[in-house]
Amino acid sequence: MKTLRLFTTTILLLVFGAFANAQTADEILANYFENTGGIENWKSIEGMKMTGDAGFGPQSFPFVQIMMTDGRMRTEVDLQGQKFIPQAYDGEKMWGMNFQTMAAEEVDSETATNYKNNEANDFPDPFLNYKEKGYQVEYMGEETVEGVETYKLKLTKNKLISDGVEEDNFAVYYFDKENFVPILSENTMPVGPQKGMKVQTVYSDYQEAGDIFYPYSITTKFNGQAGQSIKIESIEINPSVEEVNFSMPTKE
Template sequence: MKTLQIVFIALLLIAITPVSAQTADEIVVNYLENIGGEDNLRNITSAKFTGKVDFGGMILPIEMVQTTSGLRLTKADVQGQTFYQEVYDGETLWGTNQMTMAAEKSDAEATANFKNDINDFPDPFIDYKKKGYKVELIGNETVEGTNTFKIKLVKEPIMIDGQQIDDVSYYYFDADNYVPIVMEQELTSGQGKGMTIQIKFSDYQEVGGLYFPFSMNQGIKDQPGGQLITITDIKLNEEVDKSMFAYPEKN
């Protein structure tokens, strides 16, 4: 009987080893390979995402543009007006003030923190070691019935109210397909400070040899509501008009 118990335990260990023996580095390698490969990702010079966002039943068309040179823009059409958010022209970070609908520059701290994210296009896990980022496998967790690897990503520190803090986020990778289905990050400023923002990724589709999530649901973890972003089209490596990112100086 004792021999049978030993054999059973040995077989059990063999069965679970492929999952538990995964390292954070191996998971990242598998992820990048499964979405199209690092070479294809490095060949991206620009990406334009077109879609719509659901604000509690109000559907708004949106457009997001980003380039490897650091230019970035998100805009939405709101009741006949164009609302800009997180627009960066290489020097100035700006957006539309929700109260006045006028263009407004971000402060120096927000701009400096935003510049750190430029290194993350087209993917934060590309060359993460060279960028000084660290990844850690926290363990296996079941997320909405899916077995996942929970990966902790620590990027460059950011400044909040003059204090330097770690920029930490958690990615939950599908253990079968090695793609993230959830990302979580604690809010470090604003009214939601201390809460955890959660983005759920789904509907991965192929574009130009790479796979992107065409559905992203963003909200506060364990709270109802949120915003559903549905991507309808992705254009890669198109020529980008730099003037669209420029801050509209007042006359």
């Protein structure tokens, strides 16, 4: 009987412990959305148009990015006066320009599928309605990051496909304990030419964007080396956007 009681107590502790963890993660996210404008303002976002500069090493290029909640998106970069679209999605087809020929080309099926199953759901924030997306969030404890006390949350998204094989897809986010905003995320690239690389993304310079607050500076490192830096100059919420912006140009 003593063994049975001990077993039952252990099971109850595990169940309630898991419940407490889930509650802690959801409480952190509730504070995050509340501190950055309120959950209803986040839910009211249907689209966003960002302008700024994208840095790659010593070079920097102006860019315009449009993102919609239905997954449609377009990124346009100004390469010394020449328009270059590295990626776009019209709701069905994902495409981008070939850097050598500057011609629009449809991306491979795995890249398109991975986008549709994950990034297409992430805007305006991957944590927003995460359960409806099939994602999971786990509280991982606390950690000090460069002098800042943070909460750690592990976000597990839908699996990715790499050469026909499913790969786990997750990242750990560090939320500033004082302001409840993400200041850092870490993950290992599961697919693509950078597969296996350790990725660190730093979020800073939170400013108003309509009725929410958004990081206007986003810096990414690969294996500890400087990769890409994004400096946002302006954000327009729910912009008027024509469908042609997302459509792949037809060959003449």
